Amino acid sequence: MIKASFSSLLTSKYEDISLSAVLPQITRINPVLLTCGTYYILHNGEKKIMGCGGWTHERPGSSDSIKGEAHLRHFATHPNFIGRGVGRAIFNHCKIMAKQENVRRFMCYATLNAEIFYKSLGFKTEKPINIDLGEGLSLPSLLMTAEI
DSSP states (O other), rough: HHHHHHHHHHTTTTTSHHHHHHHHHHOOHHHHHHHHHEEEEOOOOOOOOOEEEESSSSSSSSBOOTTEEEEEEEEEEEEGTTTTHHHHHHHHHHHHHEEEOOOOOOEEEEGGGGHHHHTTTTTTEEEEEEEEEEEEEEEEEEEEEEEE
16 A cells, blocks of 8 residues: 555655655565554555554654654555545544643654645644665655644
8 A cells, every 4th residue: 555655646756766766665564663553554444445654652763752752654545545534534543642642742754745735734844854765765855743
């Protein structure tokens, strides 16, 4: 699902980089994230996955955490379900669950094309960042934050 989403939706903002080289790195399954208890899958009545996303207390790629802060992780909507409130529904669930754990602020490493989506949820763009993907690859992205 993530591969279908990213390979379709990232093309509009990442013309300057080789998506064929980057996609295997950013669509890789993260078993720790999938089993953390705060990563969610939304499906329709036919069990077709519409979207996914979650949050962790730890920063992506590390075990560092700051009290009251959480990080949105690996949000994606299947291209067949874009514009139907899938991402917003997953975010709202994340927000409810995070507040129960005294999270007051979300951080997000957003792809360039996701900036509009996150701004619609109340996020502010803090600064451009490059996410190191290893093997000499990086992905231009944005650090975004929201008080919840």
